[in-house]
Amino acid sequence: MARKSRxxxxxxxxxxxxxxxxxxxxxxxxxxxxxxxxxGTTTRAIALKADVPLGLMSYYFGTKGDLYSEVxxxxxxxxAADIAAxxxxxxxxxxQASIAxxxxxxxMPVVRRALDGGPGWAAYVKLLSLAANTPGSxxxxxxxxxxxxxxxxxxxxxxxxxxxxxxxxxxxxxxYILNSAFIHILVENGSIDRLSGGRCRASxxxxxxxxxxxxxxxxxxxxxxx
Amino acid sequence: MARKSRxxxxxxxxxxxxxxxxxxxxxxxxxxxxxxxxxGTTTRAIALKADVPLGLMSYYFGTKGDLYSEVxxxxxxxxAADIAAxxxxxxxxxxQASIAxxxxxxxMPVVRRALDGGPGWAAYVKLLSLAANTPGSxxxxxxxxxxxxxxxxxxxxxxxxxxxxxxxxxxxxxxYILNSAFIHILVENGSIDRLSGGRCRASxxxxxxxxxxxxxxxxxxxxxxx
DNA sequence: GTCTATAGCTTGATAGAC
DNA sequence: GTCTATCAAGCTATAGAC
Numbered sequence: 209m210a211r212k213s214r215x216x217x218x219x220x221x222x223x224x225x226x227x228x229x230x231x232x233x234x235x236x237x238x239x240x241x242x243x244x245x246x247x248g249t250t251t252r253a254i255a256l257k258a259d260v261p262l263g264l265m266s267y268y269f270g271t272k273g274d275l276y277s278e279v280x281x282x283x284x285x286x287x288a289a290d291i292a293a294x295x296x297x298x299x300x301x302x303x304q305a306s307i308a309x310x311x312x313x314x315x316m317p318v319v320r321r322a323l324d325g326g327p328g329w330a331a332y333v334k335l336l337s338l339a340a341n342t343p344g345s346x347x348x349x350x351x352x353x354x355x356x357x358x359x360x361x362x363x364x365x366x367x368x369x370x371x372x373x374x375x376x377x378x379x380x381x382x383x384y385i386l387n388s389a390f391i392h393i394l395v396e397n398g399s400i401d402r403l404s405g406g407r408c409r410a411s412x413x414x415x416x417x418x419x420x421x422x423x424x425x426x427x428x429x430x431x432x433x434x
Numbered sequence: 435m436a437r438k439s440r441x442x443x444x445x446x447x448x449x450x451x452x453x454x455x456x457x458x459x460x461x462x463x464x465x466x467x468x469x470x471x472x473x474g475t476t477t478r479a480i481a482l483k484a485d486v487p488l489g490l491m492s493y494y495f496g497t498k499g500d501l502y503s504e505v506x507x508x509x510x511x512x513x514a515a516d517i518a519a520x521x522x523x524x525x526x527x528x529x530q531a532s533i534a535x536x537x538x539x540x541x542m543p544v545v546r547r548a549l550d551g552g553p554g555w556a557a558y559v560k561l562l563s564l565a566a567n568t569p570g571s572x573x574x575x576x577x578x579x580x581x582x583x584x585x586x587x588x589x590x591x592x593x594x595x596x597x598x599x600x601x602x603x604x605x606x607x608x609x610y611i612l613n614s615a616f617i618h619i620l621v622e623n624g625s626i627d628r629l630s631g632g633r634c635r636a637s638x639x640x641x642x643x644x645x646x647x648x649x650x651x652x653x654x655x656x657x658x659x660x
Numbered sequence: 661g662t663c664t665a666t667a668g669c670t671t672g673a674t675a676g677a678c
Numbered sequence: 679g680t681c682t683a684t685c686a687a688g689c690t691a692t693a694g695a696c
């Protein structure tokens with residue numbers, strides 16, 4: 209037992225495949241950061257899950273913070289473009305699009321990635337929302353915020369078009385409250401499952417998206433009246 | 435410079451007063467856990483902020499996890515009773531109370547503590563919402579959830595009274611989405627401030643409560659229609 | 661490029677003097 | 679009760695053999 213096998217017991221069936229060591233490290237980091245947070249995840253745990261020697265971490269990525277950045281950057285541009293396209297498609301329908309349509313266009317690209325994108329994307333979405341909820345993570349949060357700033361502006365602009373008589377600040381409150389609900393739901397662990405006795409499942413993001421669109425269609429309309 | 439003064443530079447103007455060492459430790463822990471999270475806070479940092487020698491931490495509270503529990507338990511019962519009373523007052527008005535009234539009754543006790551309760555209560559409220567957003571914190575989260583379970587049931591019951599024609603699961607979705615928005619807003623650090631160019635302030639919880647009541651009054655009514 | 665071994669700190673917790 | 683000194687373990691990051 210001179211050394212650990214590359215496909216030994218420590219290897220994770222999800223991350224240890226035919227991918228390169230570099231990819232496996234990012235995959236493992238993504239999953240662990242999403243599950244345990246940045247501070248709660250050690251570089252050793254990442255190396256173990258990726259089944260690579262500890263030294264490779266620094267060789268490929270430098271510090272732990274640099275690796276975190278890499279996890280974000282690997283998917284953020286594609287994801288943001290994804291949402292932008294979804295919003296654009298609705299914007300082209302002009303006034304025919306309802307508030308519910310706009311909310312759905314904003315929310316569904318995230319839901320689809322989380323549900324159909326595989327475990328990597330699911331972890332990324334969780335990490336994305338987790339970063340927005342974590343204090344003392346200024347550098348991390350700012351990195352994410354920058355990547356999605358343009359998409360947020362598009363969305364707010366479309367909401368504004370549906371709130372012609374509202375005070376400017378109410379457009380921002382509408383976005384803020386909707387986005388807060390959505391972000392929190394993405395990190396949720398299942399408190400609603402227990403509370404509802406199994407009638408609702410937090411992991412059922414499609415239903416969540418539908419209820420969000422329904423509620424905020426009415427809620428934003430109310431706010432828009434002044 | 436044989437040893438650090440009890441009122442020396444390391445002492446925090448907030449926590450180092452006439453209180454006992456034991457109280458100062460809990461105060462310092464509360465504030466640091468709220469600002470940096472559980473993993474991000476070291477027992478040394480707490481001791482430094484409380485201006486107490488490191489050894490006293492274990493003497494009074496045992497482990498770091500025990501100290502965290504103490505931070506929760508110090509205020510949770512009083513806070514939960516506070517919210518229960520607020521809900522009860524609205525419940526006594528029977529059908530006269532609107533959905534907005536019920537939402538306000540649920541939200542305002544938290545807002546009032548955060549704004550008028552002093553820095554200790556402000557930190558506690560932040561920690562409360564932070565715990566609901568943190569992964570890998572099962573033991574912590576469960577401790578909080580247990581303390582507020584009864585209040586949540588009361589609130590859900592009152593919502594149900596206002597949604598007589600709705601499917602049972604929609605009552606839970608209504609609560610879940612509202613609570614998610616509220617919880618996330620309590621940890622927010624000011625992204626809305628920047629986005630709105632200063633027109634909205636995340637710290638202005640009174641306005642947040644007002645907008646929440648307005649939007650969810652309409653949103654829950656819509657959901658209640660089926 | 662890959663891996664082992666370890667340096668250099670910081671962590672939570674405690675032993676034992678006062 | 680209070681405080682200093684320190685332990686054992688775990689951390690990130692790196693030096694240097696292969």
